[in-house]
Amino acid sequence: MAVLALADEETLEAEAARFSDSFIYTFLRRPEVGLVMLEGRAGNSGQRFNLGEMLITRCTVRLEPQGGGAVTEGYAFVQGNRPRHAELAAMFDALLQQKDWAESSSLFMEPLVARRKEQLRKRAEETAPTKVDFFTMVRGEDE
Numbered sequence: 001m002a003v004l005a006l007a008d009e010e011t012l013e014a015e016a017a018r019f020s021d022s023f024i025y026t027f028l029r030r031p032e033v034g035l036v037m038l039e040g041r042a043g044n045s046g047q048r049f050n051l052g053e054m055l056i057t058r059c060t061v062r063l064e065p066q067g068g069g070a071v072t073e074g075y076a077f078v079q080g081n082r083p084r085h086a087e088l089a090a091m092f093d094a095l096l097q098q099k100d101w102a103e104s105s106s107l108f109m110e111p112l113v114a115r116r117k118e119q120l121r122k123r124a125e126e127t128a129p130t131k132v133d134f135f136t137m138v139r140g141e142d143e
Contacts, residue, residue, distance in 0.1 A: 003109065003113055026064075033081050038050070069098065074090040
């Protein structure tokens, strides 16, 4: 789901155009924009605290294959005000649950996963020079 939520909308739109004649989807929940509260933990294990709010778009669809088959539901939560992106991500979530389509989904998902890994690698490469290591020295007289 993270790969779909973080993919660029143009890629999802192009892929959706290839498969649009093989299924029909209806909205269970049209794309809605709202705020969610983000929580953090002190030291990643301490007490929870409210970090702030984030704008998201959510969507839920029901997918029905044209030739019959199982009806599936897809869900999506996308950062920001991006209704079409949430709709497409929910549609692909439902498609990935279809047995026939899930087997061939690697052709669609692998490039998205590779692109995301490349983005993360570039970000790590850009931030690596700013890394600071802190350490504490023990003075001999304190022992």
